[in-house]
Amino acid sequence: MFSVGDEGKLQSLAMEHAFHRFSLAEIQVATQNFDDDLIVGKGGFGKVYKGRINDNRDTTERIVAIKRLDSFSNQGAAEFKTEIEMLSELRHRHLVSLLGYCSDNNEMILVYEYMPNETIEHHLHKADTPLTWMQRLKISIGAAEGLDYLHTGVGTQLGVIHRDVKSSNILLDEYWTAKIADFGLSKIIDQQTSGVSTRLKGTFGYLDPEYYMTGRLTRKSDVYSFGVVLFELLSGRRAVDRLFVDEGLNLAAWARKCIKERRIDWVVSSHIATQISPRCLKEFVQIAGRCVKSSRKERPTMAEVVAALQLSMALQEQSDRPAQAESSTGFTYKMQNLLFGSRHNSGEPDTLPSTHNGHMEHSFKMFSYRDIERATRNFGSHMLLGHGHYGEVFRGWLDKKTYSPSMSDSGLIIAVKRLFTYKFNPHMVKEIQQKMKSLEEFSDPNVVKILGYCAEEDSVLIIYEFMHQGTLNDYLFSVERRTERHLFISRVKISIGVARGLVFLQTQPKLVDCSLQMHNILLDEEFNAKLSDFDVAMLVASSDAPLYLQPNSSYDLKVKNGVFDFGVLLMELLSGNPVASESDLTATRHRLPGEHGFVSLPSIYGALDCRIKLNFLQTKPAVQLALLSQKCAVDKSYLRPTLESVLEELEEIYVIMLNIGNSGN
Structure with missing residues (x-):
């Protein structure tokens, strides 16, 4: 691979420019015999290892990056020599420094300063x-x-x-x-x-x-x-x-x-x-x-x-x-106005909302048990909205300005979550108050907003804004709503809301192991998606198992690394069918454009939920959404985009649809 002249020239450069010619044995020690656990990068050229070498000037170890070129690499012997020659001549604080090389046994190995923050x-x-x-x-x-x-x-x-x-x-x-x-x-x-x-x-x-x-x-x-x-x-x-x-x-x-x-x-x-x-x-x-x-x-x-x-x-x-x-x-502000309108709600007290770092903040009101009992008509069965993961949820009514119970089924409609708890005692009240105080920071436009709480009468109640369209699970899959005609732009809007909520939740250190299911994604009157139950997860001890557990209707969305699962959610939004198993996922992938790189515009019509009708101009955004779902759900995790970049693509699709004018749909 190398002539005697080439090898001599490299050694001469090493001596002249004070970089080292390493033996293969030294490289093997530095990389623990090229241990796969030390690989920090791969490419068409070969692999890069994080290694440790002894500095010749003293006995200290130095962390280095060791690039081992494959013998069949696109970056062959000529480029290997070129890199050494170039870096021997170049010295600048914005160029990576070459520390040495190894060419034993026709190996092509370069040793660089280690860059801990990658690329x-x-x-x-x-x-x-x-x-x-x-x-x-x-x-x-x-x-x-x-x-x-x-x-x-x-x-x-x-x-x-x-x-x-x-x-x-x-x-x-x-x-x-x-x-x-x-x-x-x-x-x-x-x-x-x-x-x-x-x-x-x-x-x-x-x-x-x-x-x-x-x-x-x-x-x-x-x-x-x-x-x-x-x-x-x-x-x-x-x-x-x-x-x-x-x-x-x-x-x-x-x-x-x-x-x-x-x-x-x-x-x-x-x-x-x-x-x-x-x-x-x-x-x-x-x-x-x-x-x-x-x-x-x-x-x-x-x-x-x-x-x-x-x-x-x-x-x-x-x-x-x-x-x-x-x-x-900024673009984000404009998109928020396009998607959600003004954040100010004139129907609520002016003293509640405020902004901090772009997120909504407010102090929670402490309600008495008697007031909430009256607002929910004594937790009557006709006010029951459903059984959630942590308890029962009831509808209620409050006066918009005073937040006192409204007995006329008018005013501010609320949702009251009555938590199941098995360890309630008077000492819990102070603990709950402290936790609720910490939750005042846990606020984002795409997380269901808490209005207040109650901790008395052996009960813990959380009072939320009411979400008129119910859960995403019911919106997509319930028998009662199967005859409703849906707007494609609403599906895009829902996906943006979920993505925004997940991006926010990723910043919350207490939610490391949380996941999200379809029945915990709620929709308001304008089909803005908001995430629920994460706040309650911070309140309820892990040993307090919930009485009701909803069956999975789809893959769980993992908060910390949920790009794959979000891709599955996009497929469900497009197809209108649940993806609850590997076979469901395979079948849905196959129907949607973009699998294996093939895109057929007519195929989007056959793959879409039958409740959605597209006009011709909307076909391209629909295909873009299908391609994005395929990209998120690829098997190899390193090929998937970040959730932030997915959000950007969704926002761009939404803007395209606004420009189209959403004509007829």
Whole structure:
């Protein structure tokens, strides 16, 4: 694999630039003989291990990343040598440092500094730790500085074109500093040379279209790829996504289209939309849009990109200094108004609602048992709504302003949950009051709102807002509602509400093992979905088993990692049928467009719930929803999107339907 001359050259570089030539035995010790438990990354090149090596300068151990290339890897011997040669010459705080290599027994192993916060790709598309807007700005500036150094800073005569700039090749250290990695495809060029003709290399979605057409590689090819990364950071979307069918699956083409149509909000991730100042967003989108221009001549240099991104950060910092909330200008705020309208409810006392960090907050009212008894007509059987997981639920009426019992079946309708408890005693009252106090923070527009509680007369009662459309389980599957005609846009709206609620619940540390079933998803008059029973789970001791347990109508939605289960829920919303077993799931998958990558527009009509009628313009959003459900429910977990990115796609589908006008449906 290596000639004597090649091996000699690598050893000479190692001595000259003070990096180490490791023996295979040292690498085996560092990786515990390539233990699979130490694998931190995989790709077409091979595997990356987290290892420990002894620093030659003292006896301390150092954590490193060890990349072992497969002998049949796409990244062959030539690229292995190129990477060593490149990194021996390059030294910059925004480039990953090479510590050494191993070529014993024709192995191709590279040893790098370890990057504990992994890659941009990991955080945008895989992890449950989405980056803040300021983190994304700092990362983009760091990566841009690294590329600018490559293009202009290696020497007076030479420059380097990376040729494979993408989110998976931008790593993050313990301080979240961005560092560019993987130089196996890089090319050294003369500073005076505009470009070089070479075999086509790179990654689809990031590939400069002019390089693709002509085979001529220039620094502006890296600029194009980096522009895709910028839009990836802004949107949270992958460079290639089935959503962009009309744009050839291409994020860059889709972003250009959105900018041209003045729909910049579409390109902004809902997770960060409220964090971005308008001036910062304008500057960021402008430079990202210039980077992905089809013509190289219209693209900026990396030095210009660095300057524009630094200006973007300055504008953001300037906006943040007064600590004024920018959420009213963001995409998330607009979507909330489109979906849910104003949060103010004029029918409730003005003293109750307030906002904090974007969530509703209010102090719970302590009701007397006598008042709730009167409001529910002495818990009469005609007021019984059903048996929940933790107790019985009754309908009741309160005066809208005073919250005193209303005896005229008018005013503010409420739901009263009477909890089953076996250990009630007077000492519990104080404990329940403390727990209810903690629940005042547990508030979100997509979690059923608590109005108050009662803890007396050997009873624990929780008073909630009333949800007029009942449970999602009944809405979809009950015999009584099988004849109702349903709007497709309502199904999309329901899915967004559930996703929003789950994203919120993921931030609650006390809900590690909780799951959600269809009968715990409730719908208000406007088909806004809200989640229930999680608050009660925080109140009731685990030993207090509920008297009534509803049978599963579908897969449980896992709060902490529920993308697969949410995909199943989307399938149920589309098909109108429960998915309660593996065979149900297989059958539903097969009927929906998108399984095995095949999309047939007419097939959506046969797969949809018969209660839904689509007009022609709504076919595309329906197919998009079907594809999203298939993507969420793939067998391999690492291929599934994050719940946050799923939410973004759902919001975009909803906006598309609003633009269609929901004509006739």
